[in-house]
Amino acid sequence: DQTGNTAAHLAAQRDHLRLLELLPFNAKWLSNQQGATPLMEASRTGSWRCAKHLLHLLRQKAWNNSRRFGNETREELLGQTDADGQTALDLARRSGYKDMAAEIELELRLSVDRSGFIHGLTESEEAIRAELEQLARSGDAMELRRVVTRSNCDLPDARGFTLPMWAAANKELNDPELWARLLQLADATCAAVSGESCLHRAAGSGSPIAANALMDAGASSNSTAQFGLTPLMVAASAERLSNADAVGWVLLSAGSDWTAIERKGRTALNLATKNPYRSDGLVELLSGYDGKGYFDEPIEPPSWSNKILLGRGGFGER
Template sequence: QLLAKAAIRGDFDEVRRLATSGLVKARDELNRTIIMLTADTDWTPPQTGKCIEYFLNLGAEPQAVELSSGDTAAHVAARRDHLRVLALLPFRAKWQVNESSRTPLMEAAKSGCWRCAKHLLHLLRQAKFVRVSRGGRGGGRDGSRGRVELLKMQDGSGRTAQDLATDSGHFELARIIERERRLVVSINGTGSIKGLSSTEMDMRDHLEQLIESSNWPGLLEVANRVNCDLPDRDGWTPAMRAFKSAACPTAVLQRLADLADVSCSNVWGVSCLHRAASAGAPPSSLAILLDRGAPVNAVDEDNRTPLMLLATTGMTSAEATLAARSLLSGGADWDNSSSCLAQVTPLRLAVEARNHELVALLLPYQHKKFFEESLKMNCCRDSLRCLAAELLGRQRAWQLTAAGRLPAVLIEFVSQHVAGCYGCSVCLNDESDS
């Protein structure tokens, strides 16, 4: 119980002090594992993600079941709409059935937990997951048999996830599930998603036009939970396009985060966070994604995390450094301890890209192990570094230039002194910039 409470708080130092390989596999008096206990709440801070990754690294069993119900941690998370925990569990653990023959998707549909339901549905837009069908049986060359089998699974009473959502009165979620069942995801060649109706394609294009023209009031008026995740052939959604825009106001992004799947990825596993970080989105945008549960160490088809992809971009050093700080404060893995690419680190990629400021930021981590270090959560509002980070973020949000309202010497000063602020929520979430 103490370990679970520390993880729910995001207190990684306490988690590291208490956790052992034996404890993370142990059960409480109700036969629940540590991941089940952590999942059994509706929200946790971004730092909880590192705690879950640490449990898994120590040998926690994500597919372990509670004996009386057959529930796994994924079932518990889905019923609580706890996206942060669900997103970090392995794919196969997300499709196990319990004693009622229900998958986590069915439990989310029955409970109306749209965040977790969307996450599970949108996993099946990714090529690496549509290749996998239930029980390990492969589908056809386009992988569609795996998708169809998973989305049409029935519980003990013969009801699908769509049926459960409808029977429970969650009609909006039932529409979303019905649409995903229509989609066909091809993994041949460049990959593609097909199956939207003409009306849905028109709505997706309309939302994209509103974003491209920076018509934010129009976007807020039209966007809803059903249409903001409509994919194009590559899997990009209107919400993903908005989050990569440096011009999109924080209030609009916060509203979209309450409608869209912040964990959504395209066909090749490039997530909303990957794209926002590598496109130079302001730290406030990244903070919103992380706050809502986007996994900071998600990997694409090439096993690149958002921090790794950021290190390879041609973004200016100041922008890359600000984005990297936001990712690090949210638990980004700098040595790939949580992945299979320990030799290809963000630091190495930044060196190869000649991104000198990002190299300077990451160099102190060179000989430090991810699971042996605290998260950089403390930041003093009154410090010079913190104020510099805030000012530089506002310059980009306001789209000011040296020729505009901020002189070049001040921009240079801010860029030099921003090192050391790890993007605390106070700095990056300030709503006073109007």
């Protein structure tokens, strides 16, 4: 606009995570005429969802250049200043957003080495993170709802995995109340160092409830992890996934691109067809799109009269 604000600036000002998540990485770090980046705008306006998204992007090796420069790119982007010499941390503090300032301080303290491992949690933070991981692995939804907070839910392990990722990987954690609680606090778009996101984990574990909740909270159905894998491709290539068709239906209904290809040129249908543990239901579903252009089709999967699948609007609705 006239002040140099891009779509990323405007999304950050309004905490519009869904829009911000879809924009290219470089667009998320441009400065407006006041020298402010989208992270600064999120910090100034208290847009915590967008702030977390931007902060956590820099944990991924696809964006932080850690293999070449170690932690330098992270430090440079997090330390940017506006025309008044204010950083995102300064703006969060000045605006009275103490929790957001603490989130930024954490990311400034963390570092990613050239091997792609994250360092910097305190002993106390690591103990809390490990406890949350164990609760997610054991499927203790009630205790997770009790102890999770906005400050602890996105603490990363060395590979960048956070509580929502561990929860998404456990298909037994299919409690809608838990996911509602988690996504009131956590970054639905967060991904590990490799780019594997919460949604990739939900797709791989066969958890349509988690996948639905994550996408409702702003996660993109077309995010890519290492080797160009989308969540739909992960579901298509998973081993012994009894409800791969239900997960595929949820992803497709949210706009997952069935024509996308990974680094070897394979689509989700290719992967599903060649999977030795193939889901005939998912193959049938994807085959209905074979030969159709992504932008030529409405975002509605074929209706199956003989199956009850999760609707986009809620958890377990017919």
